Amino acid sequence: MIILAIESSSRILSVAISKDNKICAEFISSEKFKSEQIIHLIRKVLGQAKLELNDLDYIAVGLGPGSFTGLRIGLACAKGLSLGSGLKIIGIGSLDVIAANVEDDLSVSNVCVVVDAARNNLYVSLFEKTKLKSHFEFRRKLNYSLLTFRQLRTKIKVPTLFTGDGLVKFKELIQKGVPKKSFFADEALWYPKASVLARLAERLISSKKVKLVNRKNILPIYIYPKECQIRDGKTY
Numbered sequence: 001m002i003i004l005a006i007e008s009s010s011r012i013l014s015v016a017i018s019k020d021n022k023i024c025a026e027f028i029s030s031e032k033f034k035s036e037q038i039i040h041l042i043r044k045v046l047g048q049a050k051l052e053l054n055d056l057d058y059i060a061v062g063l064g065p066g067s068f069t070g071l072r073i074g075l076a077c078a079k080g081l082s083l084g085s086g087l088k089i090i091g092i093g094s095l096d097v098i099a100a101n102v103e104d105d106l107s108v109s110n111v112c113v114v115v116d117a118a119r120n121n122l123y124v125s126l127f128e129k130t131k132l133k134s135h136f137e138f139r140r141k142l143n144y145s146l147l148t149f150r151q152l153r154t155k156i157k158v159p160t161l162f163t164g165d166g167l168v169k170f171k172e173l174i175q176k177g178v179p180k181k182s183f184f185a186d187e188a189l190w191y192p193k194a195s196v197l198a199r200l201a202e203r204l205i206s207s208k209k210v211k212l213v214n215r216k217n218i219l220p221i222y223i224y225p226k227e228c229q230i231r232d233g234k235t236y
């Protein structure tokens with residue numbers, strides 16, 4: 001199974017290709033990006049993996065929540081490639097991707113992903129580690145939510161690893177607000193990665209837990225109620 005993964009929900013754009021659950025190529029850009037840059041990175045990963053577009057089986061794309069502009073660019077690119085090639089798209093929530101960055105850390109049982117939502121708000125989800133036959137994975141305990149710090153603090157009941165770019169602004173507040181229940185991932189793990197997105201996509205496809213839908217029905221996860229469409233955090 002060969003998957004092209006596009007993750008553009010944060011300030012860091014990444015594109016990767018996985019083949020049979022191994023990453024063949026990945027490129028990351030930390031600069032502000034435009035749609036043509038995603039196409040450029042896709043060409044680079046295809047070239048590095050020595051593949052053509054018609055060699056792919058699926059396109060995986062991060063659905064956010066996150067940067068409105070980045071999400072629109074990434075999803076439009078995925079849909080354009082799908083339209084031209086007939087490839088199926090699988091969309092996965094970007095907070096799940098961030099949580100999966102620490103999936104292999106055996107010391108971590110509970111994770112809180114916090115992403116900056118501006119206006120002193122955070123996009124938040126809580127995860128708990130579950131042991132399966134072949135691996136550990138995080139299961140969502142709280143659907144994607146838009147919370148203030150005060151609201152977030154009431155959700156933390158057990159020692160929890162915090163990760164996500166919301167820590168840039170809120171790490172100190174979290175340390176003071178939940179001092180005995182908070183510890184923090186390394187900054188390199190705060191952002192969703194296309195390589196991790198590809199791993200989650202392949203896992204879902206192999207388990208047949210995902211229902212692939214028409215590309216027209218795949219939408220970004222928007223949580224702000226006034227400016228955007230409200231979604232309930234379901235991602236597949």
